[in-house]
Amino acid sequence: MQDTARPTSTGPGVAAPYTPTDRTVPTRAKERASYDRELVHSILDAAYLCHLGFVRDGAPVVLPTLFGRVGERLYVHGSTGSRPLRNARAADPGLPVCLTVTHVDALVLARSAFHHSLNYRSVVVHGTAVTVTDPEERRIALDAIVDQAVPGRSRDARPANAKELAATAVIRLDLDEVSAKVRTGGPNDEPEDLALPHWTGIVPLTRGYAQPVPADDLDPAIGVPDYLRAL
Amino acid sequence: MQDTARPTSTGPGVAAPYTPTDRTVPTRAKERASYDRELVHSILDAAYLCHLGFVRDGAPVVLPTLFGRVGERLYVHGSTGSRPLRNARAADPGLPVCLTVTHVDALVLARSAFHHSLNYRSVVVHGTAVTVTDPEERRIALDAIVDQAVPGRSRDARPANAKELAATAVIRLDLDEVSAKVRTGGPNDEPEDLALPHWTGIVPLTRGYAQPVPADDLDPAIGVPDYLRAL
Numbered sequence: 001m002q003d004t005a006r007p008t009s010t011g012p013g014v015a016a017p018y019t020p021t022d023r024t025v026p027t028r029a030k031e032r033a034s035y036d037r038e039l040v041h042s043i044l045d046a047a048y049l050c051h052l053g054f055v056r057d058g059a060p061v062v063l064p065t066l067f068g069r070v071g072e073r074l075y076v077h078g079s080t081g082s083r084p085l086r087n088a089r090a091a092d093p094g095l096p097v098c099l100t101v102t103h104v105d106a107l108v109l110a111r112s113a114f115h116h117s118l119n120y121r122s123v124v125v126h127g128t129a130v131t132v133t134d135p136e137e138r139r140i141a142l143d144a145i146v147d148q149a150v151p152g153r154s155r156d157a158r159p160a161n162a163k164e165l166a167a168t169a170v171i172r173l174d175l176d177e178v179s180a181k182v183r184t185g186g187p188n189d190e191p192e193d194l195a196l197p198h199w200t201g202i203v204p205l206t207r208g209y210a211q212p213v214p215a216d217d218l219d220p221a222i223g224v225p226d227y228l229r230a231l
Numbered sequence: 232m233q234d235t236a237r238p239t240s241t242g243p244g245v246a247a248p249y250t251p252t253d254r255t256v257p258t259r260a261k262e263r264a265s266y267d268r269e270l271v272h273s274i275l276d277a278a279y280l281c282h283l284g285f286v287r288d289g290a291p292v293v294l295p296t297l298f299g300r301v302g303e304r305l306y307v308h309g310s311t312g313s314r315p316l317r318n319a320r321a322a323d324p325g326l327p328v329c330l331t332v333t334h335v336d337a338l339v340l341a342r343s344a345f346h347h348s349l350n351y352r353s354v355v356v357h358g359t360a361v362t363v364t365d366p367e368e369r370r371i372a373l374d375a376i377v378d379q380a381v382p383g384r385s386r387d388a389r390p391a392n393a394k395e396l397a398a399t400a401v402i403r404l405d406l407d408e409v410s411a412k413v414r415t416g417g418p419n420d421e422p423e424d425l426a427l428p429h430w431t432g433i434v435p436l437t438r439g440y441a442q443p444v445p446a447d448d449l450d451p452a453i454g455v456p457d458y459l460r461a462l
Contacts, residue, residue, distance in 0.1 A: 053291035060284035
């Protein structure tokens with residue numbers, strides 16, 4: 001484990017990079033790794049789904065879940081009965097987790113099978129998730145999780161009531177031991193392969209949103225809100 | 232840990248479901264869980280990227296990586312120097328892993344923040360990854376990983392040579408302790424919220440491929456192959 005007790009910012013207007021640790025320096029493709037804070041934020045903010053890993057009975061568990069970012073903090077929520085959230089509460093001082101976000105941008109087809117790859121942007125966060133108990137921080141976190149997928153939506157939905165809040169656990173993971181990894185560009189074939197008769201290049205992936213589909217019981221007078229049109 | 236020594240098929244033409252274990256029965260939303268073999272295969276086969284979790288120095292690590300499915304076996308490859316592959320070799324009898332695949336199909340916007348959700352299909356595989364040493368199985372695995380992203384591509388690329396094979400580790404994870412989880416449909420609002428003035432429904436996500444972009448050094452006589460047009 002690393003000593004992660006250090007400031008995450010050096011002051012107003014200065015976005016110092018994250019400090020590399022043994023866990024966040026890759027064993028290979030080091031040139032693809034970055035600790036740039038703005039790059040990390042941009043990769044996180046283009047996503048709302050993460051894969052959260054934790055250890056249960058000595059074995060790894062990886063579950064997809066929604067997250068929200070507020071500054072240098074990530075929040076994940078779930079049922080108070082769900083395993084990671086229960087474990088985060090039971091663990092003292094918290095639950096060791098790894099939170100990973102990945103975007104695939106293109107398939108990379110080299111002439112050689114060996115050099116096939118993906119263009120991608122990923123962020124891996126190591127740390128200790130702690131249960132959030134402060135009511136105001138919980139409210140901010142829950143809004144952030146809704147707004148991470150649909151910016152502006154939290155202001156156009158009924159906030160959680162007391163019963164719902166009691167059933168919802170929120171955990172926080174500070175952005176401290178963090179790295180991004182990015183691959184861009186075309187295939188990297190070996191010089192001796194350049195004359196091979198195989199198509200080579202990239203296949204960009206597209207992602208988008210189809211037209212919103214109103215629920216059957218929606219009042220037809222309620223049109224599609226601007227924040228959905230802006231997606 | 233579960234006893235996973237049981238047959239994975241009951242015979243020709245019979246696709247018995249996976250046997251639920253303590254790890255693959257969710258603590259909540261049980262109605263979304265499935266052990267159906269064809270459903271699990273279909274979710275895996277619509278993907279080529281997984282999030283692979285393992286434990287390092289007692290802490291979880293989750294990394295995005297390519298995979299390939301061959302029947303009831305999943306394969307992952309990597310540099311012989313990369314951490315999970317090195318750990319799988321060093322561990323006896325193998326490396327405990329959790330391999331997770333997730334597709335997000337729609338954002339689900341309920342009138343209440345609490346009932347916001349995603350429509351998704353996910354598969355979680357628990358098990359022990361073992362290093363593949365048999366040359367023929369390694370060849371099949373490496374072809375499967377290439378073909379998982381672009382079916383047919385492995386026949387139109389130079390296979391790995393001896394040097395590349397020596398640099399590549401392949402690990403296998405049997406489909407044995409497996410579950411799928413699927414959410415479909417619209418929002419599930421509380422009856423007392425139906426008159427609230429918030430738009431409600433789903434926003435379907437679209438995924439696709441843009442036109443392939445040939446590498447700068449590709450012979451212009453080599454056109455886009457049929458297997459790419461078929462994507």
